[in-house]
Amino acid sequence: GGVTPPRHFLELMDIKPAVLRRMLDLGARAKRGEVAGKPLAGKTVALIFEKPSTRTRVSFEVGIRQLGGDAIVLSSKDMQLGRGESPADTARVLSRYVDAIMLRTDNVAKIRELAHYATVPVINGLTDVSHPCQLMADVMTFEEHCGPIAGQVIAWTGDGNNVAQSFIQAAARFGFTLRLATPPELAPPARLVDWARAEGARIELTTDPVAAVQGARCVVTDTWVSMSDETEGQKASRHNLLAPYQLNEALLRQAAPNAIVMHCLPAHRGEEITEAVMDGPQSVVFDEAENRLHAQKGVLLWALGAG
Ligand code: CP
Ligand code: NVA
Secondary structure, three states, rough: OOOOOOOOOOOOOOOOOHHHHHHHHHHHHOOOOOOOOOOOOOEEEEEOOOOOOOOHHHHHHHHHOOOOOOOEEEEEOOOHHHOOHHHHHHHHHHHHHEEEEEEEEEHHHHHHHHHOOOOOOEEEEOOOOOOOOOOHHHHHHHHHHOOOOHHHHHHHEOOOOHHHHHEEEEEEHOOEEEEEEOOHHHHOHHHHHHHHOOOOEEEEEOOOOHHHHHOEEEEEOOOOOOOHHHHHHHHHHHHHHHHHEEEEEEHHHHOOOOOOOEEOOOOOEEOEEOHHHHHOEEHHHHHHHHHHHHHHHHHHHHHOOOO
């Protein structure tokens, strides 16, 4: 292998703000139709899913094709990875065939191992503790609707889950203030919050959704039961803990009058977000879903050195 490490896209915390900005700029150029030719011609990307996906799967596959590359979509169930072949050996083998690997996994240790042994870029398509591609799309969406995100206030209400944890990393990398309202039992890890604050991020933690949302320019929530929490016992207790954090019209009225609403989707209407808010005039959730396609083109062009 070469001496230059591959351009992995694992966690926002691993990447400098200016580099993340470059990816977003590349994504915005692709969205405007300003990326000429087929920059991924001759490149193949493996998309590996240990968990279901609609947006990540389709936006990556379509994006790669639109840039002139080939995508192979793989379910870990159909791979030896699903019956115990190690991420390390999978990485060594796939690096001989493909030009980049995207993985969605329920265990962040697996993607770290994959990236350690891969000689091609590895892209994080969601783990139990992170969803950085989602945040690239979210920052793009916020800025399209509200202008530069630095210094703005974004409120999270609900579970301190993988998406919330990537929001914390994004607050450090993009310079916005993040207020998170979560039940104490479901607060994001203190270590991560400490890291973000040490990086200069303004992270405010509360258990009161009204306090978090007060005057915010954007309100965000996500499912009460993530793919890594799907045991029956957890479901009932999460519904009880999270009911007071529902994003409904009463809560949204506490935000800035021009506040936008984001949700990574899939949504559970009537649970974490009401029908009225999801379909209301402040909701940008489908712009956000569309931007997965554009933002990830920026990530791919950067990772594959084609930007
Ligand atoms: N937001 C998101 O990642 O959706 P999918 O699970 O459908 O990929
Ligand atoms: N927090 C959710 C996000 C789905 C895209 C989950 O992990 O299931």
